[in-house]
Amino acid sequence: xxxxxxxxxxxxxxxxxxxxxxxxxxxxxxxxxxxxxxxxxxxxxxxxxxxxxxxxxxxxxxxxxxxxxxxxxxxxxxxxxxxxxxxxxxxxxxxxxxxxxxxxxxxxxxxxxxxxxxxxxxxxxxxxxxxxxxxxxxxxxxxxxxxxxxxxxxxxxxxxxxxxxxxxxxxxxxxxxxxxxxxxxxxxxxxxxxxxxxxxxxxxxxxxxxxxxxxxxxxxxxxxxxxxxxxxxxxxxxxxxxxxxxxxxxxxxxxxxxxxxxxxxxxxxxxxxxxxxxxxxxxxxxxxxxxxxxxxxxxxxxxxxxxxxxxxxxxxxxxxxxxxxxxxxxxx
Numbered sequence: 001x002x003x004x005x006x007x008x009x010x011x012x013x014x015x016x017x018x019x020x021x022x023x024x025x026x027x028x029x030x031x032x033x034x035x036x037x038x039x040x041x042x043x044x045x046x047x048x049x050x051x052x053x054x055x056x057x058x059x060x061x062x063x064x065x066x067x068x069x070x071x072x073x074x075x076x077x078x079x080x081x082x083x084x085x086x087x088x089x090x091x092x093x094x095x096x097x098x099x100x101x102x103x104x105x106x107x108x109x110x111x112x113x114x115x116x117x118x119x120x121x122x123x124x125x126x127x128x129x130x131x132x133x134x135x136x137x138x139x140x141x142x143x144x145x146x147x148x149x150x151x152x153x154x155x156x157x158x159x160x161x162x163x164x165x166x167x168x169x170x171x172x173x174x175x176x177x178x179x180x181x182x183x184x185x186x187x188x189x190x191x192x193x194x195x196x197x198x199x200x201x202x203x204x205x206x207x208x209x210x211x212x213x214x215x216x217x218x219x220x221x222x223x224x225x226x227x228x229x230x231x232x233x234x235x236x237x238x239x240x241x242x243x244x245x246x247x248x249x250x251x252x253x254x255x256x257x258x259x260x261x262x263x264x265x266x267x268x269x270x271x272x273x274x275x276x277x278x279x280x281x282x283x284x285x286x287x288x289x290x291x292x293x294x295x296x297x298x299x300x301x302x303x304x305x306x307x308x309x310x311x312x313x314x315x316x317x318x319x320x321x322x323x324x325x326x327x328x329x330x331x332x
Contacts, residue, residue: 002025002027002028002073002074003027003028003030003071003072003073003074004021004027004028004029004030004072004073004074004075004076005029005030005032005068005069005071005072005074005075005076006018006021006029006030006031006032006075006076006078007032007033007059007075007076007077007078007079007101007105008032008033008039008059008077008078008079008080009029009031009032009033009044009054009078010031010033010035010039010040010041010043010044010054011033011038011039011040011043011078011079012038012043012178012180012182012183012184012187012217013078013119013175013178013217013220013221014031014033014078014079015040015043015044015182016180016181016182016217016218016220016221017076017078017220017221017224017225018031018044018047018052019047019221020218020221020222020225021221021225022047022048022051022052024222024225025225027051028051028052028053029051029052029053030052030053030054030055030068030071030072031044031052031053031054031055032055032057032059032064032065032068032079033054033055033056033057033079034056034057034058034059034079035056036081037184037319038082038083038184040182040184040315041054042315043182043315055068058101059077059079059097059101059102059104059105060096060097060100060101060104061104062104062107062108065104065105065108066108066111066112069105069108069109069111069112069114070112072112072114073114073115074114074115074116074117074228075105075109075114075115075116075117076117076119076224076228077102077105077116077117077118077119078119079097079101080097080098080101080119080152080155081093081094081097081098081148081151082121082148083148083186083187084123084146084148084149084271085186085271085330086148087146087147087148087151088146088147088271088272088273091147091151094147094148094151095147095151098148098151098152098154098155099151099154099155099158102118102155102158102159103158106158106159106162106168106170109162109168109169109170110162110166110168113169114169115169115170115228116159116168116169116170116171117170117171117172117173117224117227117228117231118155118156118159118170118171118172118173119173119175119224120152120155120156120172120173120174120175121149121152121174121175122136122174122175122176122177122213122238122240122278122280123144123145123146123148123149123152123275123278124142124143124144124149124152124153124156124174125140125141125142125143125144125174125278126142126143126144126145126149126275127145127275127276127277127278128276128277128278128279129276129277130209130211130276130277132277134279135213135240135279135280135281136174136238136278136279136280136281137238137281137283137284138235138236138237138238138284142156142157145273145275146273146275156172156174156236159172160172160234163233163234164234169233170233170234171227171228171231171232171233171234171235171236171237172235172236172237173223173224173227173236173237173238173239173285174236174237174238174239174280175215175220175223175238175239175240175280176212176213176214176215176239176240176241176243176278176279176280177212177213177214177215177278178214178215178216178217178220179214179215179216179217179301179302179305180216180217180218180301180304180305180308181217181305181308181312182217182315183217184316184319184323185316185319185320185323186319186323186326188212188247188250189214189250189254189302189305190305190309190316191203191323192250192251192254192265193254193258193305193306193309194309194316194320196254196255196258196260197258197309197310197313198320200324201264201265201266202251202254202255202264202265202266203265203266203267203268203327203332204247204248204251204265204266204267204268205247205267205268205269205270205271205274205332206267206269206270206271206274207248207267207270208246208247208248208249208251208267209246209247209248209276210246210247210274210275210276210277211244211245211246211247211276211277211278211279212244212245212246212247212250212277212278213240213241213242213243213244213278213279213280214241214243214244214245214250214298214301215239215240215241215243215293215295216241216293216294216295216301216304216305218294218295219239219241219293219294219295220239222291222293222294223237223239223282223285223291223293224239226285226289226290226291227285227289230288230289231288231289232288237282237284237285237288237289238280238281238282238284238285239280239282239285240279240280240281240282241282241293241295241296241298242282242293242296243298243301244277244279245298250302251265252265253299253302254302254306257299257302257303257306258306268331268332269331269332
C-alpha cells in the first residue's frame with residue numbers, strides 16, 4: 001500500500017487520475033492543489049476520506065512541498081497552467097507554476113529520494129504538417145510554439161537534468177490531448193458540448209483543419225499508473241490512443257451525437273500561432289509496459305463524455321458564463 005502525492009489533483013486530468021487510483025489500487029492519495037480557477041473540489045467528491053486527503057497549497061511553496069514529500073512514497077506532478085489562450089494573454093503564471101514549481105518539486109524529490117513522475121504534453125514537440133505521415137516519438141526534437149508549451153518543455157528539461165545530475169528517480173510522460181469528465185468548459189470539447197446544452201452554436205477556430213490526437217482521461221490515467229509502477233527511471237514515454245481528428249470533424253461529431261445538424265456551428269478568428277497537427281506514436285509504452293487504451297473508439301469515448309456533461313450540469317454551470325464572456329470579448 002503506497003502513499004501517493006498528486007499535485008494538481010483537483011484539476012481535470014489530475015482528478016481523473018485520483019479516481020482511477022482509488023478504483024484500481026489500495027494506495028492512499030494526498031492531493032496538493034492551489035485551487036486556481038481550473039481546480040475544483042467538486043471533482044473529488046465521493047472519494048473515500050480514509051484514502052484521499054486534500055491539502056490546499058502552491059507547488060512553489062517549498063515548506064508545504066517538503067512536508068508532503070516527507071510523507072509520500074511517490075509523487076505524480078500534474079499541476080500546471082495549461083491553457084494556450086491564457087498563456088498568450090499573460091505568460092507570467094506559466095513561468096511561475098510550470099518552471100519554478102517544477103524546480104521546487106524536483107529539489108524536494110532530491111532531498112527525500114522520492115519516486116517522481118512528471119506529466120507533460122505533446123505540445124513541447126511543436127506541430128506537424130497536415131499531410132505529414134510522421135508522428136511524434138520520444139526522439140522528436142522539442143520545438144514549442146507558445147508560452148504554455150515552452151514552459152512545459154522547460155520543465156521536462158529540468159526533470160532530465162535532475163535525473164542525470166542528481167540521480168532523482170524520475171520518469172516523464174508526454175500525452176496527447178485529453179478529453180473526458182471534469183474538464184473545464186474553457187477547453188475545446190467541453191466548451192462545444194456545453195454550448196449545445198445551453199442552446200449556443202459551437203465555435204470553431206479558423207477553418208477547423210487543425211488536427212489533435214485525442215485520448216480519454218481514463219486511458220491517460222491508466223497509462224500514468226503503468227509508468228509509475230513499471231517505467232524505467234530516466235525514461236520518457238509518449239501516451240496516445242490513435243485518436244487523430246481535425247477540429248471540424250470533432251464539432252460535427254458532437255453535434256450529430258447531440259441530435260443536431262453537423263454544420264450547426266460558427267467559424268471564428270483563428271488563434272495566434274495555432275499548431276497544425278499533433279500525433280503520438282505510443283509504441284514504446286505499449287511494447288514495454290503492455291498498456292492499451294480502453295476507449296480505442298473516439299466516438300464511443302465522446303458519447304460517454306457528452307453523457308457526463310449532460311448529467312453533471314451543476315459541476316460546470318458556474319464557470320460557463322465567465323468563460324463565454326471571456327471568449328466573447330475576443331470575438332471567439
